[in-house]
Amino acid sequence: MTGDRQDPRLARFSLNQRSVPGWDVPGVVAACAAAGVPAVGLWREPVAEHGLAATAALVAGHGLRVSSLCRGGFLTAADEAGRRAALDDNRRAIEEAATLGAACLVLVVGGLPAGSRDLVGARERVRDLVAELAPEAGASGVRLAIEALHPMFAADRAVVSTLDQALRLAAEHPPAQVGVVIDAYHQWWEPDLAAVLARAAGRIAVYQVADWVPLGPDALLSRGVMGEGCIDLAGMTRAVTATGYAGDVEAEIFSARLWAAPPREAFDAVLRGYLEHVAPHAAPVGSRA
């Protein structure tokens, strides 16, 4: 299945390239362009593999938006060497995001350092390092996007666990410097989601979708394609759109099952899930220019 280049239902759709890891950057770009997908979410490792400048030229040449670059973050090191290394790496990521013209640089803030039980301290270090990076990102024209990850990743990936927590971190900085990721997979369970989403107005850097299905043997790779699971994507998409967010809706599906399929099949499944379960609830908009 391929979409139509002028299909207005795809006007806000972005394919995160990690949904189809079997394709390299040229593969993803070619598939999106052919299917009328107007935006891609890129990851630093495959971008580096293809070359940063070459990737920037490729996406621009196909007229694609870069809805996000994944990922900066990992800001929780407790020692000075780790702190400096994290800052250096995030500075490189900011420059890469600027070169690609990405709408935001996603920050996965990092888990607890090995052996640590100091969650409060780790969260304070995230706050401190975001404060260091935010003005630098702003000066480069890059918006940092703090991503709250599902609490099952609090120990090893992100000590920011709720949207409220991400919003409070972002609120310390101008919206153009720091926003948040809304991710249906990470946030669907939150008790006061509607109220917190309303508070996110003006802070949403990117909206990511996937579905919750029973956890498989690897919790990290257990996401479902939109429609396969129990997330109220209709309601969540309407709530995000109601904040005034008119940017890209990015499908990011870490899934051992999806990844085992041929890339073309995976791509078609993701596109179909978006068209059936998300697009009807995301008012189409024009380009973000």
Place this chain on the structure above:
Amino acid sequence: MTGDRQDPRLARFSLNQRSVPGWDVPGVVAACAAAGVPAVGLWREPVAEHGLAATAALVAGHGLRVSSLCRGGFLTAADEAGRRAALDDNRRAIEEAATLGAACLVLVVGGLPAGSRDLVGARERVRDLVAELAPEAGASGVRLAIEALHPMFAADRAVVSTLDQALRLAAEHPPAQVGVVIDAYHQWWEPDLAAVLARAAGRIAVYQVADWVPLGPDALLSRGVMGEGCIDLAGMTRAVTATGYAGDVEAEIFSARLWAAPPREAFDAVLRGYLEHVAPHAAPVGSRA
């Protein structure tokens, strides 16, 4: 390793029997009595297997407290038949808890009905059915204990996902009728845990401990023994004690790894974990009488 019958460090310790599922009720009771463990957390299925009256007599004969009975709940059915079945089952559980003299009946409130995406509706049904059951529990001298489960279980086990949410549900009822479970494993990641714990004063029905270790192939059976993981059990135990809670501290460790060990080894490991990582932070108290 066995404790000493007079060891004051064990004064608040309770062994949840699901930490050592290789033992039946008599096995758990005998081991606890011999080791100077003053309380047990029981489950309805093994209690039924041994016989309700026989179990009540056995624990009383050994002078053991029953810190909790697991579990009632599963209140999210969307149809009338499911609703009635849930109420009936919970009424039976209340009577069982009364017969055992359990300090509380733990409510695991249930996940989404099959095929449902209506999380808000499921949460409303929990609220409604707790309101039906609370006065009946009170009349039987049983305290309901709402347990917030880790959000990774929101879809299939408990739509109550945070301590704040559990406290708001409980607050609609007298404290003697409805309290909450504090469970280190389910709540350690919460962004405002210290503040929420302080609000739990007077509502804590039981405090359960385990540790967070990397998720294994079965997320349900991935808990660690206290000290093996990254939870700040010292700080959490002090915070719970600071609320005035002087009741039992129950080790409940669902763990494929622990369960694979011989029961005696598992029991000793749990006891050792409690003595080293929890007991020093739980001021010893006398009996709850």
